[in-house]
Amino acid sequence: MKEQIDLLVLLQEKDQTLDQLKQQIRQGPEQIRELEGQIETLEKDFECEKGRIKELRKWQRQQEAEVEDGAAQINKAEGRLLAIKSNKEYQALLIEIENAGKVKAKKEDEILHCMEEIERLNKAHKDKDKSLAVNRESFEKEKLAIKNKVTRGQKQLCELEKRRADRAKTIRPEILSKYEQLRERGGDLAVVLVENTTCSGCHLNIPAQMYNELQRMDSLKLCPHCNRIIYWKESTA
Ligand SMILES: [Zn+2]
Incomplete structure (x- = not known):
């Protein structure tokens, strides 16, 4: 029985290695999916910013067109000033020109702010573009490393399983x-x-009678608490 237990302990060690290996193989695709998710988030963020810059540019063009219209109207009104005879009408037109000028100045100011914002976003966007490229590259490298590890693990698993089966044959069927x-x-x-x-296994005490029997190692014993197979070793200390 002692020899059988020794073989069983060795088999268990093999099984633990196998379990670890299987877990490693299982985790590979999960790790790759996680990396893909990270890159996707970065890419989405990048596209979102691109859209925002496009929107701001469109708005800028609209405002610029409106400023041009305003300038044309002011020009026209200034032309009309020369033809006006009544002082009242003249004053009214002057006020109209002044107001149009204020609206135009306000829009020009807003355009300036918009351009500053575009410039700022553009710079951040370019930086992100660079870091995204770096991230993609390191992601591809990491992905390859994980795939290689999984392939190596699978090969190793085949061999270990064969050896494990051979070892299991040395243990009595029951x-x-x-x-x-x-x-x-x-x-x-x-x-x-x-x-x-x-x-x-469960850190509980084995009854004295059973402990004595266990030390003889002449039959298979199970822990009365956790039901695990138990064995005893002469203290080397
Ligand atoms: Zn136990």
Whole structure:
């Protein structure tokens, strides 16, 4: 039985390595999806800014056209001034010209602000364009590294599974099936050491009678609390 337990512990170590490897392989595509999501967010943000700049430019052109119209109207009104005879009409037209001038000046001011905003956004946009390119490049590198790791892991997995199957053949079927059953239950270890009468799986004490039997290592023993396969080792200390 002692030899069987030793083999079982070794099998369990192999299974743990296999589990870790399988997890690594599973995580690969997840990591890639996460990276893709990050790039997508950056790209969306980038496109959104591009749209905002376009909108501002359109608004600027509209305002400029309106300023031109205003200038033409003022010109026309100034031309009409020369032909007016009545003082009252003259004064009224002067006020009209003055008001139109104020509207035009206000629009020109707004255009200036808009241009400043466009310039600021353009600069930020160019910086983002650069960092996006850098991000895309490092993303592609990282993606490739993850894919390579997964491919390597899959190859390794095949080999390890073969070796694991060979090892399993050295264990008696009834012990192996108990072990497999415990493993299927999920969670951590199926075979655990008992140290100083304590099960290292559930940290509860093994009854004295059972502990004595366990030390003889002549039959398969299960922890009465957590049902794991338990074994005992002579202290090396
Ligand atoms: Zn236990």
